[in-house]
Amino acid sequence: MRTALRLVVAVVTMVVLVVGGFAAYIAWSFSTASIDTIGKVDFDRPLVIPPLAKSTVDAKGVRTFDLSMQAGETDLGRGGATRTWGFNGAFLGPTLRATRGEQVRVNVSNRLDETSTVHWHGMHLPAAMDGGPHQAINPGGTWSPHWQVDQPAATLWYHPHPHGETAKHVYRGLAGMFIIDDANDVALPKTYGLDDFPILVQDKAFDGSQLDDTHGLFQSAGILGDTVLVNGTPGPFLDVVTERVRLRVLNGSNARVYRFHFDDNRAYAVVASDGGLLPRPVETRELLLSPGERAEIVVTVRPGDRTVLQSTPPFVDTNRFTGDTDRLDILELRGAATLRPSPAIPSDLAPAPDLSDDPVSATREISLSGSNTNFGKMDMERVDVVSRLDTTEVWDVTNSDGQAHNFHIHDVQFQVTRYAGGPPPAVLAGWKDTIFIAPNESVELRMRFADFADANNPYMFHCHLLRHEDQGLMGQFVVARPGEAVGGIHVPGHVDHVAGSEPSDGHARHAD
CATH class of the missing domain: 2.60.40.420 (Cupredoxins -  blue copper proteins)
Known part of the structure; x- marks a missing residue:
């Protein structure tokens, strides 16, 4: 009986110490989190x-x-x-x-x-x-x-x-x-x-x-x-x-x-x-x-x-x-x-970005949340988006969680056509390749894929908060010629795989 009582007391004491220690760690972390060097x-x-x-x-x-x-x-x-x-x-x-x-x-x-x-x-x-x-x-x-x-x-x-x-x-x-x-x-x-x-x-x-x-x-x-x-x-x-x-x-x-x-x-x-x-x-x-x-x-x-x-x-x-x-x-x-x-x-x-009057070949929806895009966690063997050479697309990019994210796309500069539900501020009136997106906000980006087509070598799009990127908040896209099949990407030592010639349902809406 006494042995059992001692065991209960020991367990309770350990729980109290662990909980108390964690609470102390939280309090210390909170008190030291802010930095002021002014x-x-x-x-x-x-x-x-x-x-x-x-x-x-x-x-x-x-x-x-x-x-x-x-x-x-x-x-x-x-x-x-x-x-x-x-x-x-x-x-x-x-x-x-x-x-x-x-x-x-x-x-x-x-x-x-x-x-x-x-x-x-x-x-x-x-x-x-x-x-x-x-x-x-x-x-x-x-x-x-x-x-x-x-x-x-x-x-x-x-x-x-x-x-x-x-x-x-x-x-x-x-x-x-x-x-x-x-x-x-x-x-x-x-x-x-x-x-x-x-x-x-x-x-x-x-x-x-x-x-x-x-x-x-x-x-x-x-x-x-x-x-x-x-x-x-x-x-x-x-x-x-x-x-x-x-x-x-x-x-x-x-x-x-x-x-x-x-x-x-x-x-x-x-x-x-x-x-x-x-x-x-x-x-x-x-x-x-x-x-x-x-x-x-x-x-x-x-x-x-x-x-x-x-x-x-x-x-x-x-x-x-x-x-x-x-x-x-x-x-x-x-x-x-x-x-x-x-x-x-x-x-x-300089001339302002001039894509607003271009025919839009596809409108894509990209969401950023935790360490995933809506295509899932980054996979070196998977192509998430296939864009076509000499076409203009609209990408609606949404920060779907409560933490800060931004969005960077390789190769192209984009025009910001909507920012956080309204017109972009004047400092976003030029060409951009990286943009901050506040929690639970969206941006609308317009971009043209020109000059370079390569169905076997992908570009990246990702959050540029680098820990998020490393954890998987990144996707891959290729630029292919019109009608060109996309069969895989060059990854030495890996099995080639592509998500499909076009993104899965819900990821793209194409113009007629």
Whole structure:
């Protein structure tokens, strides 16, 4: 009897301790979830400007770049060397730059001990050159994609895309910008490193001096760090020597959504989004960018100015575990005592997206929920959507659950025709390839599939919160010629499988 009583007491005590401990963990997690670095960052390091990648041009006019993925160590301000990965160096990569109409080739060598890929985010190019999970580069291997640059001037970027490992590879430092120029570009600041700067924003968490790539129990979106790096620089400042400065802002974080503004509430002009220049500059005091999105802003600076680019809570709700309550200092701009004059920002920048009058060949419904699309969890051997060359489609994309998602599609830039139940705001009036979708909201996107058809090599569409992508919130599509059968995809060592020549019932509605 006493033995049984002792056993009951022991079990009850253990349950109380476990429940109490879990409750204490929840309370601790909640109390430490919010991050506030406003006024706490010592802006004591000059902003590192990634070098322009060296290239050669052969007799046929092909511009060739060389990139090497490699491991190294970097001073990230933690009192010791941090183990990192980079392209052509220890952390991040050089800025690739090419002009519309050029033929380019990039020789990508993998000197890591893990298989990876390199995806050209925002680039219009053949599927076999896209650098998705099917174009794997094994350790010691080299991949040499080549294509003609044929899209408007824009700020793009490159990063790994190995299935299930993208978050880790990007977080460790494999990322860089790819700038496209156009001979007919408008009069905006454009001298790299003088009045035109890449601003690659990433948040990091640390365990001592090393990157911490773990995430809390309640952080379903992924890692949310308390240290913000710009171009890999902690506590950065930028000396400004011209009256206006163009900042090519890239949210290169794994999970964090930023709402960018300046601490003195100054207005600035948004002149470009993911796919290039907006029709007209948009004056604003704040701008929301989710992972993978880009925006080019032009900031007017006065002599002797000091102003800090910050991020305020991105949403109106108060979910501490998704960064919704975080306040962050990011970059200080320091105006010189005397500033060189800058031209006024043109009132007209570029033609607006022009797909609204195109015949629509299919309207597709895509939903994002947890780690699945409505086609299921990502399957490397399954094609979810078959689009036809030289057709225009409408994709209705819905965030079907209560957490933040965004949506990125490879190869094409899209026109946003409806956003959260209404017309898109002016900052979404240009070409886009990545877009934030609030919980339980939808967007309507219109896109045209042109130039490249390959029924055997797929492109991706996915959430660009990288943990969501790795967990399976991604699908595959191919672009096929009209009437062309789709029998499978090239996956060495795997059985080819396709979901069907067209999506299953309910996924597409075709025009007559």
